[in-house]
Amino acid sequence: MNRRNALAVFALALSAPALAGDHAPPVKSYQFGVVAKSQSNPVFIAARTGAMDAAKDLEKKHGVQIRINWQTPTNEDAQLQAQFIEQLAGLGVDGITVSCSDANVLTSAIDAAVAKGVTVVTFDSDAPRSRRMAYYGVNDEECGRKLMQELAKAMGDKGGKVAVLAGNQNAPNLQLRVKGVRDEIEKLRDKGFTLKDVYYHKETAADAAARVQQVQAADPEIAGWAMVGGWPLFTQNALDGVYDKAKIVAVDALTEQIKYVQAGQVQTLIVQDCYGWGYKTVEMLFNKAHLGEEPRRVINTFELKTVTKDNASEYIDLWKKWLGEGDKKDAPSPSAPKPAGK
Known part of the structure; x- marks a missing residue:
């Protein structure tokens, strides 16, 4: 091979990777x-x-x-x-x-x-x-049953009048949760638990809080609130005139809602992923x-988890990650935090 041919071969070899790159499959x-x-x-x-x-x-x-x-x-x-x-x-x-x-x-x-x-x-x-x-x-029916079980526990299993806060009447998940609450109340009827009524409302914090306060003021004998969503707990002073008369359990456990648990105004929150x-x-x-x-x-x-005063701070840290306020890289599911002492 003469010098000219050798140089041509060498140049072709150098260009081969670039040519291959030009024909690399596009990223899917x-x-x-x-x-x-x-x-x-x-x-x-x-x-x-x-x-x-x-x-x-x-x-x-x-x-x-x-x-x-x-x-x-x-x-x-x-x-x-x-x-x-x-x-x-x-x-x-x-x-x-x-x-x-x-x-x-x-x-x-x-x-x-x-x-x-x-x-x-x-x-x-x-x-x-x-x-x-x-x-x-x-599992929304299971969630409703769990909600009522936790409320009965908070009420000391002594019975009483229960009101249900239910949000959008057309939302299928909320209807199933209400069914779960109703079914569990029926099981607890011999202990004196009764259903006052199910209350629907526009799903904003202000509307939900106003609904709860109006209903409680109209019937001070309501001893427990089963909230199939935690809408009112996104605003301050939502439970004024309520928390000193009734026990409260709600679904969802965001930072604003957890503060109500830490303040002793809400007994338990049900956590969703x-x-x-x-x-x-x-x-x-x-x-x-x-x-x-x-x-x-x-x-x-x-699996459904619960937030109480014992593990409230752990879930506040979790929600900071979920809302992008902390390091999201290792944001866990709600199975990660463990109740205090376990």
Whole structure:
């Protein structure tokens, strides 16, 4: 080989990596839509944090790109949620995860998205008659039963008149929780527990607090409140005129709500995996889109935990991570904090 040919071969060898790079396969990318109930409720901000963290973790693990498309009404609006699902499906996203404000309204929107080839999962509030692939959240009837069990314990198992704060009457998850409370009260009837009534309201802190105070003032003999959502506890002085007359147990345990426990105005809070609503369902959608894998179960639930004065500070730290106020890298599920002394 003469000198000229040798140099040509050498130049070709040097250019080979660059040529190979020019033809390297593009990084695979995915887009998942997240449609929560409302941006005004912090539990769904935790779900958004979970979804974003799942995307980052999956990108690192699989060498892909993932975009989270957050489409959530400012306040609850099932019709607007349905529009968001339709728009996301029209964009050709790889999957949608949704918390249903009204299953009757959203079932057709979910089914239409699935018909277009878009995988849909639900979290927090299901649409069980839809074609969604899976659900992640609490077992709502079990949650209602647990709520009433904790309230009975707080009331000393001595019986009394119980009121139920129930939020949106059309939300299927809340209706199931109310059913669980009713069923448990029926079991406790021989101990003297009775149901005063179920009270629905607009799901804002101000409306919920006003409802509780009005009902309690009208009937001071109410001895316990089973709140299937912790709406009033997002505002200050929500329980004035109530906490000194009745025991209170509520679902959800955000920082503002936990302060009521620390102050002794609320006895127990039931914890939901709000961070996991986003994290787990984005994982489900990715596994379906990238790996072709579906969850082993359609209904995926988590163990219910409780917050009391004994472990309140642990959950405040957890919520700082869930809301992006602390280091989210190792944000755990609610199974991580252990009650004091255990």
